[in-house]
Amino acid sequence: MNNKPLAAHLPARILVFDSGVGGLSIVAEIQRQLPACRISYCSDNAAFPYGTKSEKDLISRVDKVLRAACNLEAIDIIVIACNSASTLALPYLRNHFEQPVVGVVPAIKPAAQLSKNKRIGLLATPGTVSRSYTRQLIDDFASDCQVTSVGSSQLVNLAEQKLRGETIEQAQLQSILKPFKNTGIDTLILACTHFPLLKDEIQVYLGSAVSLVDSADAIARRIAYLLKSTETKVDPKEVNSSLFTAKNSDVDKLFDVLKKYHLQHSRYLQV
Numbered sequence: 001m002n003n004k005p006l007a008a009h010l011p012a013r014i015l016v017f018d019s020g021v022g023g024l025s026i027v028a029e030i031q032r033q034l035p036a037c038r039i040s041y042c043s044d045n046a047a048f049p050y051g052t053k054s055e056k057d058l059i060s061r062v063d064k065v066l067r068a069a070c071n072l073e074a075i076d077i078i079v080i081a082c083n084s085a086s087t088l089a090l091p092y093l094r095n096h097f098e099q100p101v102v103g104v105v106p107a108i109k110p111a112a113q114l115s116k117n118k119r120i121g122l123l124a125t126p127g128t129v130s131r132s133y134t135r136q137l138i139d140d141f142a143s144d145c146q147v148t149s150v151g152s153s154q155l156v157n158l159a160e161q162k163l164r165g166e167t168i169e170q171a172q173l174q175s176i177l178k179p180f181k182n183t184g185i186d187t188l189i190l191a192c193t194h195f196p197l198l199k200d201e202i203q204v205y206l207g208s209a210v211s212l213v214d215s216a217d218a219i220a221r222r223i224a225y226l227l228k229s230t231e232t233k234v235d236p237k238e239v240n241s242s243l244f245t246a247k248n249s250d251v252d253k254l255f256d257v258l259k260k261y262h263l264q265h266s267r268y269l270q271v
């Protein structure tokens with residue numbers, strides 16, 4: 001059943017899942033390419049961050065939250081908009097959920113193809129950098145490249161702060177990105193969905209000679225493929241929604257951001 005085009009089942013509702021606000025970088029691209037889709041944005045903010053969690057805890061946590069979300073809303077496609085979770089849990093999730101599961105994983109193949117000098121950077125969470133899935137992608141698609149990897153949870157926090165309207169310490173951003181400075185990379189993979197939210201800041205620090213690559217476009221195209229046999233006819237009564245696992249003041253601070261993505265209707269999952 002997985003990865004087959006959906007049968008007519010309208011309107012298509014896409015569950016976009018992340019630990020925090022990172023998945024919004026994927027929502028933006030889905031909304032741009034597939035405006036007829038309805039989005040249920042699910043943030044497991046109670047268990048944020050995912051990038052430092054043990055592999056065993058992470059799989060069961062993701063399973064639990066996704067199940068709660070799918071019980072609450074009729075979901076057609078699940079998007080794991082989180083590299084830290086996808087690089088670990090995709091096979092499990094594809095075996096345990098009836099919906100197609102699309103995973104955001106590091107864009108190593110496109111980056112290796114794009115790089116002219118075959119020096120690329122991988123910027124991800126510590127979890128994603130250490131996964132065997134990620135190492136395999138490098139072996140399979142970037143064996144001709146010199147790959148510099150940096151795993152940072154601090155950068156994930158900076159993206160969260162930015163979306164809550166808080167000030168970002170440029171010095172902190174610079175110290176995280178410093179290991180890339182003298183490597184001569186011409187391409188940097190943003191392998192955490194939080195990082196495209198800091199694209200401008202990262203680009204300013206690394207300079208325009210470094211191309212930044214992420215997975216959002218490929219994910220939206222994959223969803224479009226899955227929806228190919230579905231007529232895009234939207235029921236006006238269907239609305240986007242946002243689901244959180246913890247109710248706290250940080251969620252309140254996201255009001256303007258959620259509004260920007262038309263996700264104002266917030267609900268809370270008991271998990």
Ligand code: DGL
Nearest residue numbers: 022050051083084192193
């Ligand atoms: N946005 C996530 C990712 O793509 C996870 C960040 C985190 O919770 O550590 O890896």
